[in-house]
Amino acid sequence: MSANPKSPPKIKRYSGPAGGWGSAKSVAAILRREHKALAGAGVLSQQNKPEGFMCVSCAWAKPAKTHPLEFCENGAKATAWEVTSRRADRPFFANHSLKDLEKWRDHDLEEQGRLTHPMRWDPTTDRYVPVSWQAAFDEIGRELRSLKPQEVDFYTSGRASLETSYMYQLFARMYGSNNLPDSSNMCHESSSVALPESIGASVGTAVLSDFENTDCIFYIGQNVGTSSPRLLHDLQDAVDRGVRIVTFNMLRERGLERFVNPQKPSQMLTGSETLISSQYYQVRNGGDIAALFGICKALIEADDALKATGHSRVAGNDGRPADPSNAAMVAFAASMASADKKHVLDHDFIKDHTAGFETFAAAARQHAWPELERISGLTREQMVQAAEIYANSNAVLMVYGMGLTQHLMGVQTVHMVVNLALLRGNIGKPGANICAVRGHSNVQGQRTVGITEKPGLAPLDKLSELYGFEPPRWTGRSTVETCKAIMNGEARAFVSLGGNFLKAVPETGAMEVAWRKLRLTVHIATKLNRSHVIHGEIAYLLPCLGRIEIDQQATGPQAVSMESSIAHFHGSRGKVKPASDELLSEPAIVAGIAKATLVEGKVPWDEWVGNYDRIREAIEATYPETFKDFNKRMFQPGGFPRPLPARERKWATSNGKANFITPERLFPELPTAARSDVLHLATLRSNDQFNTTIYGYGDRFRGVEGTRKVVFMNAGDIAALNLENGTSVDLTTAVDEATVRKVTALRVVEYDIPRGSCAAYYPETNPLFPLDHHDAKSKTPSYKLLPVVVTRSAEKPCD
Template sequence: MAKGQRSKETPQARESRRTSEYPYASGGWGSLKAVTRILVKEKVALKDMSLLPLQNKPEGFMCVSCSWAKPARPHAFEFCESGAKATAWDTTPKRADREFFAAHSVTELMQWHDHDLEEAGRLTEPMRYDAATDHLVPVSWEEAFESIGAELRGLDPKGVVFYTSGRASLEASYMLQLFARMYGTNNLPDSSNMCHESTSVGLKEAIGVGVGTIGLDDFDTTDLMFFFGQNVGTNSPRMLHQLQDARRRGVPIITFNPLREPGLVAFANPQSPHDMLLPANTQISTQYHQLRVGGDTAAITGICKAVIEAHDKAVSLGQPPVLDLVFIEAHTKGFDEFAHFVRETGWDAIERESGLQRVALEAAAREYSVANAVIVHYGMGLTQHRLGVQNVRMICNLLFLRGNIGRPGAGPSPVRGHSNVQGQRTVGITEKPELAPLDELAKQFNFEPPRDKGFNTVEAFEAMLEGTVKAVVNFGGNLVRSVPDRNRTQPAWANLQLAVNVATKLNRSHLVHAKTTYVLPCLSRIEIDRTGGHEQFVSMEDSTARFHGSRGVAEPAAPTVRSEPFIIAGLARATLRERSTVDWEDWCADYARVRTEMGKTWPAMFAGFESSMWTPGGVVRPLPARERTWKTKSGKAEFMVPEALSEDPDMNEREPDALRLMSLRADGQFNTTLYSLDDRFRGVKGSRMVVLMNRDDMEARDIEEGDRVTLRTIADDGVVREVAGLAAKPYDIPRGCAAGYYPECNPLLPLWHYAKESKVPGAKSIPVRVVAIEPKSARGSGSDSAGSDKLPGATASH
């Protein structure tokens, strides 16, 4: 049928298509095949495949991808598809060594796809960018340390940023924050600034701690679970084991997510012969509500309204109360104001902003009203909004209504997406001086730490654009690709005086060279660390606030690769010289000495840690909110009244054809690391230059599947932000909403569009419009319908 003459899809056809687009459960044979493919692709030797059974085991290593909990009684194979891909990626025999860099100039490598850069293999020795030859050339470790130290000594510490991704261990993180503060700066942003800082702010305001309160044992006693904005199948697949067990004992799971995701629909356990051979799967979500992008606050308001209305009715009839009035009276503040807001908010507004009908929200409320213990899991779908902190507070409001914090089987569960990002904050990686133990550090190490606030990630790049940040010491991050507004921030990165990149593999940030650029290869957590002449081990914290030991089991990629503690110690020694009161070499000789110092700084958490860190299931971090002790300003758990029902009130669509674009990850991806260009669950192959759209939105714009479109951000700051060459793909997403891959869509996200209190980029609600369409038929029969991934078309100009 010609364009403009297509008939509307009937509800029956839509449901038939929905079940046929990806008819498989998450896990199962699809997962097994994906793991096998990457092991073969990365040429992982048979002996190295034996590493996988040691993943997330007491005698082995903590996974280098997500931070989901490590059980006391692990499965025989305690790894998921994503974790296996990460292990294969790190243990590949491929090498980006001096011969590789001699053969390829930086200008040439800049033309490579991001996937191909990392696919080149493991970095093997320190490299420095040589402008005369346009190559990265090898240098010795001592030369690198001395040169970097000299550069840092010549700079104002307030213009230097020390960034960490979520992979650094507790020991390395503790050393880095101490080095930075002895140097003279609190510029200690990390990947939490990009994702869950809204959690750290919101939970701390509401319950007095900035992390979730549940553990794996709570899955055994919960009566109900909610999911908001978290795609477990892609981002934390090991969690599906606990969800499957809960569903088998009849626990309802209610999901709120704009996209219908297979991982939240059904799960086939690859470790279960029953699931693999029949085939069989477990229905994960008992209710699945596809709310509008940015509609979570409105949806939670609707659930709370239905619960309070049910309570009011019960009380009027002389029936038992629905609300936990004893908990509310004894443990909370602000209930009356919140209840007034809920009662006064009309259902019309709730339905309009959430995109859901009243009957759907009342169905969720009925389940909540009869459950005795409720867990709410959530992810970046809640935190990456202008009112992301409000979203987190709304989760707490919902839990407070029936006393669902501080009891078994209940509480907030922010699912962190990086392996030790939560732990880094625990040991002092923070730009906020009030969250760091500065007085303790001052006494312990006999120096005066800086007391002024440092830069978070967004602030660091704002200062970089202004020219006040001169250097970045970058542990593990691919910041050039991961931060918003790439076509403005990437040139600012190139203008830095110094960029030091500590990494296992080559990425874009190493090639967008500053005036002086170093690339320093570090050990993967999977590898044996023989720093100090003997095998060392490290520790990390999982999403459920448990500390675990981790022991490398694979041989290092090269004898010239060094551990993160070694690199931090070398940089600190060369930079601080006689100013340092720490014997960095002594710490490198035995990481136990670092853990001893951690115990002095935080005795409640780390005293005696050396003897307890291998406890099955982990060492439980003290969390007062678990005991209903509230370290808030009022001394009670605090309700809050939301500012608005929309999560992005200042980015409301200004045009009738606007779309709310959310960024997302593929199943072949971990953050900016791309294991492949496929997204098995969403039916995308061979490309990431794709935009997922509602069929009705495509028809309204006369777009057919495979047409390439250009998206442009709707903003009033005088900057044109657009991405071209995105292949349109119809998908089960609410009308008026769209989705595209991260980081390909980052040029569309203004740097200034972030959560108010936390400055987390608002990547889950970017107002865009379609400004150009190139029909698939115009490209010839040989064109790839998914678009080209070689040089993504993105522009930003004034």
């Protein structure tokens, strides 16, 4: 096994800021470890530049005006991880059986380096052995032709380019399958369901200039320091302009507190810090709907109070005075009156652009403050304070992430974010929009070009017209449904375009057992991971070029494109020599499998592989409004925007209005609601990982070094359970208790987290999550809310 990268486990509070010298040292360390100390630094200078490559990590945008170094700590780690000099080559696989590799940790599998040649699993030796590309394509094609299209799932992670994603979904549909699960099913599907219902757009409406024009940011359930650190530049610039950032997050996260910009010598030399959040509200796990309802209630009742005093001449509210027992509420209403405000809400906007306000306002008035406080974990004064800040801001930007979407009520929580925005018209004007921060670098773009299991979201008639086939019209499987199909034997083959599916999904243990019963598993990948060493009866590992590598095809070096979190499309050019001469590009591999599988069709696969301009022309022909002049604009500085009518206050909803949608309840119905021994678990990423990729066993910001087997708990809960800081504990799932789901030997870490809540790392705690524990509409796994029982372990802490 590779050398152990971990130091002995150490838990010590980190006092430094996000960024700063801690970030610089971390980047230097991984460049040295991946043997890229000098070459890596040169590559990084081209990261996220207009003519350079788009980061392979998060989905934040490439700005038109770039910084000298347009990368963050995690982006640098992702680049070093990909351009590493390490190789998982023929000798490596000759020396290791898959049974042996199953015992390795995820970090150690990926740390072997880049895959170098196509391989097929040999059952006689239990090893991956080299195979020619054509032999691989031919057998994969034969196997796929022998199966029913409903038995095959085509999974996509978030890294594949727009070009590859378009080809992949077209191949799947020509084959006859709509089973196109993707990583969006596991992260922002709640946004993709909620936003169209609320505002008629499947993505956020914000653009980068909104950060320059806003005068207040509500930042909800997204850890910028770990998940999208480049966004800290925009937050810092906003703070420097006097913008107030109001944060709602369960844990105290360093990136949302303090930041030293590594690109500002004055800060690096003096240690001068930017305080990011002006207010920081720690919402209890699952309490976001209640917290947002509290803010909305305060706004609506202050508006009522203004009318009751005769100060407001606005019709449409019930004119009730503010509750005199709520001093903060009375002060809020009085402050608005003294400022000669005629109203708190934007009634003109509500009247002209929205539907459902009266029903929503009535629900907000009816919720009692004690109930809102109990569920949210915030005081009434805190919610009123947030409302007053909101009411005194002209343009408020709503930023949120997976802390809201990966919940049992994720869709309804996103509805609440929109409801709050609609109360004061904070959508569709400069500085006031919805910013749904996506995770992986092109997870949003894949949907834009057809990666979806929902036939109603794909331009099937246009595909039929362009390529002369009849696309399947049945609803395919989402990620959770694919897992169920694998477990019950309905799925027979799994083709994966990137990712580490087995580690990313719930029910990890049961899934690994079922995975071995698949007839065929095919993985297009750059590095080895757990999903590759657990395999089907026939298994192929097909290594591809990475985005950072030069992609030389028949007409010369090629470029690819992707979509950022703010719905702009960006070009990307590879800059380094490929890891192996035997690698093929993702488009070439998809085309090779397609040609070997499909009996007929009029897709010019070879022409597309030879010149990616032709693929983009096909994308433009399929989506003419979205991708107008695609090839001409793909390297436009700052990217070119995806048309979104909601940005112009045009609502592509069924009623032509932006909709207030009232959540059914404040908190999900759980069988454990009355149990005092249950904590609500949320999974987290460390600052030394991205999704399932583990760069190292440290989490600098949370003070954890040398281990990932920890559970963060409130001091009061630790005492109540008769535990101590450092105690070894087991976590057991407290829903669906007919099946025992347990993760053992986690080290208790006292942390600033609300009572009743706890947190542990993803994907280590994925085995605790039942497949059915997801949002009812989006089917997004509730990785941010799971009732668990914490008990003293018979085992020592496992590192």
